[in-house]
Amino acid sequence: MNAPVSVSERLNATGTANALELRGVSKLFGALAALQDINISVKPGERRAVLGSNGAGKTTLFNCITGDFLATSGSIRFFGEDISAFPPHERIRRGLRRTYQISLLFTGLSVRDNIYLSCVGVSRSRFSFLRPRRNDALVAAADNLVDMVHLSDERDTIVSNLSYGQQRQLEIAVALAGAPRFILFDEPAAGLSPTERRELVEILNGLPGHMGYIIIEHDMDVALRVAESVTMMHNGQIFKEGKPAEIEEDPEVQALYLGGVDG
Amino acid sequence: MAVIEDKIGAVAIEPKTWFERIPAAYWLVGFVLLVMPTFASNFVLFQIFGWTFILGIIALSLMFLGGYGGMVSMAQMTIAGCAGYMIAIFGSSAITGISMGWPWFVAIPFALIIAVLLGTLIGWLAVRTEGIYTIMITLAIAAAFFYFTRQNYVIFNGFSGFNGVLPPQLFGVDWRGPIAFYYLTLFWAALCYFAVLYISRAPFGLALQGVRDNQRRMSALGYNATAHRVAAYAFAALLAGIGGILLTWQSAQISPGTAGIGPAIDILVVAVIGGMRHPIGAFIGAFIYVILKTFALDALVALGLSGERFQLLIGLGFLVIVFWSPDGILGLWEKWKESRNKDPLVDRGGDAP
Ligand SMILES: Nc1ncnc2c1ncn2[C@@H]1O[C@H](COP(=O)(O)OP(=O)(O)OP(=O)(O)O)[C@@H](O)[C@H]1O
Ligand SMILES: [Mg+2]
Numbered sequence: 001m002n003a004p005v006s007v008s009e010r011l012n013a014t015g016t017a018n019a020l021e022l023r024g025v026s027k028l029f030g031a032l033a034a035l036q037d038i039n040i041s042v043k044p045g046e047r048r049a050v051l052g053s054n055g056a057g058k059t060t061l062f063n064c065i066t067g068d069f070l071a072t073s074g075s076i077r078f079f080g081e082d083i084s085a086f087p088p089h090e091r092i093r094r095g096l097r098r099t100y101q102i103s104l105l106f107t108g109l110s111v112r113d114n115i116y117l118s119c120v121g122v123s124r125s126r127f128s129f130l131r132p133r134r135n136d137a138l139v140a141a142a143d144n145l146v147d148m149v150h151l152s153d154e155r156d157t158i159v160s161n162l163s164y165g166q167q168r169q170l171e172i173a174v175a176l177a178g179a180p181r182f183i184l185f186d187e188p189a190a191g192l193s194p195t196e197r198r199e200l201v202e203i204l205n206g207l208p209g210h211m212g213y214i215i216i217e218h219d220m221d222v223a224l225r226v227a228e229s230v231t232m233m234h235n236g237q238i239f240k241e242g243k244p245a246e247i248e249e250d251p252e253v254q255a256l257y258l259g260g261v262d263g
Numbered sequence: 264m265a266v267i268e269d270k271i272g273a274v275a276i277e278p279k280t281w282f283e284r285i286p287a288a289y290w291l292v293g294f295v296l297l298v299m300p301t302f303a304s305n306f307v308l309f310q311i312f313g314w315t316f317i318l319g320i321i322a323l324s325l326m327f328l329g330g331y332g333g334m335v336s337m338a339q340m341t342i343a344g345c346a347g348y349m350i351a352i353f354g355s356s357a358i359t360g361i362s363m364g365w366p367w368f369v370a371i372p373f374a375l376i377i378a379v380l381l382g383t384l385i386g387w388l389a390v391r392t393e394g395i396y397t398i399m400i401t402l403a404i405a406a407a408f409f410y411f412t413r414q415n416y417v418i419f420n421g422f423s424g425f426n427g428v429l430p431p432q433l434f435g436v437d438w439r440g441p442i443a444f445y446y447l448t449l450f451w452a453a454l455c456y457f458a459v460l461y462i463s464r465a466p467f468g469l470a471l472q473g474v475r476d477n478q479r480r481m482s483a484l485g486y487n488a489t490a491h492r493v494a495a496y497a498f499a500a501l502l503a504g505i506g507g508i509l510l511t512w513q514s515a516q517i518s519p520g521t522a523g524i525g526p527a528i529d530i531l532v533v534a535v536i537g538g539m540r541h542p543i544g545a546f547i548g549a550f551i552y553v554i555l556k557t558f559a560l561d562a563l564v565a566l567g568l569s570g571e572r573f574q575l576l577i578g579l580g581f582l583v584i585v586f587w588s589p590d591g592i593l594g595l596w597e598k599w600k601e602s603r604n605k606d607p608l609v610d611r612g613g614d615a616p
Contacts, residue, residue: 066483092485104480106473117473120466121484127494128466178485 017080019044019182019212020065025074027060027236034060036236038074044181047204048214049223049244052233058216059101061233062184066098067091079181093122095181099171099188101216107160111151114159115142115173122178141177149173149203165196172203183213189222201225220248296449305441313444313513315553316452319546320506322533324499327459330539331468332495333475336389338401340530341408342382342500343507344522348412348419349374350428350508351517357427358420367431375504382500383493390492405527413519424518428511439512448509452546455502459542462498471495532577536584538591547592555580 020042027035034057042048050058064071067088076084083091106114119138120126132139146155149169154162159170168188175183185204189197197219204215204226217223223230223244230247232240240253247253300308325339353370356362365373385404389397412419430438430447438447462468473481474488481488511517520526529552537548559573588594 068479068483087487088479088482089485089487092483098483100483104477104483106476106480113469117469118484120470121481121486125466126470126486127491129462131461131465174484 018042018077019046019079020214021077021080022065023075023077025061025064025071025076027057027064027069028072033236035064035071038236038238040231040238042182042212042214044079045210045212046229047212047227049227049230050214050216050233051218051220051223051230051247052239056233057236058233059186060236062098062186062214062216065091065184066096089121095179096184097175097177097180097182098184099175099186101186101190103167103171105159105167105170105174108158110156110158111162111170112139112142112146112155114170115145115177118174118177119145145173145176148176148206150199165192168192168196169200169203172200176207180211183211185213185215187216187218189217189219197222224248300442300445308445309441309513311553311557313441313448315546315550316448317506317509317513317549318530318533318552319549320452320455320509321503322530322537322545322549323455323459323542324502324506325530325534326537326539326542326545327502328495328499329534330541330544331463331471331475332492334389334492334495335398335531336385336401336496336499337398337527337531338382338385338389338404338408339499339503340527341405341522342378342385342503343510344408344412344517344526345381346374346378346504346507347428347511347517347521348425349377350511351425352418354428356425358425361418361420362425367433371508374508375501378504378507379497379500382503383497385500386493386496389496390489402524402527405522406524409519409523412522419519422519424516424521426516428515428517430512439515444513448513451505451509455505456542456546459502463542467491467494532581534591536581536591538588538593540590540593540597544591544593551580551592552577 018041020040022038022040025035025038026033038061050061052058060069063069065076067083067086067090071084074084075082078091078094078096081094083094083096106117109117116132116139119141120128123138125138143155146152149172151166151169151173154166159167162170168191172185172188175185188204189200192200201222204213207213215223215226217226227244230240230242230244231238232247232253240247240250242250299312303312321339321343324342325336328334328336328339350370351358352361353363353365353373354367355364363370385401388404389400392400412424413422415421430444432438436443438444463472470481470486471491473484474486474491478488481491510521514521533548533552534545535548536551537544537546555577556573559576563573563576584591588598590597
C-alpha cells in the first residue's frame, strides 16, 4: 500500500491529470480502420461534444474507452491511470460511465430496480445475499436518481411500458449511479421530441459541475447548448477540435458536415 | 440462450411483515407435509418423500445455476457425490481402515467445505465456456470423478466405496428412522428452497440474472460477470453438498455409481421435467422421477413388459415434456393459468391493464 509514489502519480491523484487522455488509439475491424490514431485530452469537469457523420467511429471510440472493445493500439488514461488493458467493470468502478446508442435496459424490471442494480454494481454489496432493507442507502440513492431525471411519476413502472423518451432518460439515470467522475453519452437526444430534447438539455446542464462528459450528438443545436468544446470526427479520424463557435464557422466543417450530410 | 429479460424479478422491499406475505398455497403444502407422518407409511416417508427431497435439493442446485445463471452444469451430482464421500471419509463407515471417525460437527462442515471448493473449481473451469460447451466440460468432469473414485483405493476405496455411513445419533434419535429421516430431509429441502427463493431477489441473485440476460450491460454497471458466475457455482455446490450427504445417509453407502454419468443425467432430467423457472420445479421434477422410478417397474411387469423399459419410459416422458413445454411442468401450469385468465372478449390476459 505504501509503495513509493512518483511525483507525477501524486499530481495525478490530486486532480491535475486529464479526466481522459487518449494517445494514438486505433481500432481495426479486420481491414476496416474504425479508429485511426486518435488523440484526445479532456479536462476534469469538461463537457465535450463529438460530432461526425454515420460510421465516423464515434460509438467505436466510446467502446474502446469503456473497454467494451479493446483498442488495437494506443493508450487510454483515466484521471492519470492507464486503463487500456482493464476489463469494462474495472473501468466502471473507477468512475467512468456510459449510455448506449440503442438502450440496453432491463425491460422486465421497474424504473427504480434498474437504477438500483446500477447503484449496487459500483458498491460493495454486489455479492450480498441479503435483500435491501427499507432504509437501505442504495435504495435511497436510486430514488434520488429517479427524481433527478424527472421520472418520479414512473418510479414503479416496468421499463417496457415506458415511452421511448422516458427510456432514454432512464439510461441517463443508470449512468449517474454511484457518483461517476466522467460519463460518455451516446446520442441521448436521438429520436426525442422537441419537448423531450429541452428536458434532456435541462438534465445535462443540471449535472454537478465536477462531472465531465463526452456527448455524441448529431443535432448541432443540442450539442452547442450542452458542451463547451467540440471534436469533429470523420472516417475514424479527428478532423477538427475547438470551441463551438469556431467549429460552426469553419469552412471545412461546413462543407463536410453542416452542409447537409445529416438533416 | 434467448434474452428473456422479463424473468428477472423485482427488488423486494417488503411492505408487509414476512408473515402476511406468505401465500396461501405455502400454508397448505406446509401443513400437509408436516402432518404426513400421521397417515403415510414408512416406505412412503423414507423412500418416496425422503428421496424426493434429496434429489430435489441436488436438482435445485442445478436450477439455481441454469435458471438464474443460464449455466447448465452436469457436475452437480459429482459435487453431491464428493460431499457423500467426504462424510464417509471424515466421519465413520464400515471401512474403518480409511474413515477417520471425526465427530459429526467436524466431519459435516469439512465435507461441505470440500464440496464447495470442488464446485468453485468446476465453476472456474466452466464459466469460460458457454451453452453446449459448458455441458461438455462439466460432463467430462463428472466422468473423470467417476473413473477416479473407481480406480482409487487409497482414499475412495475403489469399486466398492463405503458402506455403513450413518447419520449421527443426535438427541437420542435415530435419524435414519423413517419419520426422523423424513423430517430431516424436509427441513433441509425447505431451508434450501427458501434460501434460493430469497437470494433470487437479493443483490447477488438479481445480478446473476442480469448477467444471464445481458452480460455486456452488467459489465458496464461495474459487475464482474465471471466472478458472479463462479460465486454462483460455489453457492450451488453448497446445496448439492447438503443433498449429497443426505443421499449417502439414506442409502448408508456411497460408491462410484452414486455419482456416475447416469445419475448426472438424471439430475438434469429432474430439473428439466420440473422446470427451471422457479425453485419449486426441482422438487416437482424430483417427485415425478421418484414415483416413476419406484412404481414404473412394477407397472411394466404387471403389463407383461420387461422392467428394463423403465429408462425408456423416463426418456419418453422427458421428450414429451421438452417437446410440449420447454419450461417443464411449471411451464404447463403457467400456460394453463394464462388460458384460464384469458378474457374471451378481448382475448388477452385478465391481469393486463
Ligand atoms: N463490432 C463491429 N464489427 C465490425 N465493424 C464495426 C463494428 N462496430 C462498428 N463497426 C464499423 O466501424 C465503423 C464505425 O462505426 P461506429 O458505430 O463507431 O460509427 P458511429 O460514428 O457511431 O456512427 P453512427 O452515427 O451511425 O452511430 C463503421 O463502419 C461500422 O460499420
Ligand atoms: Mg454510433
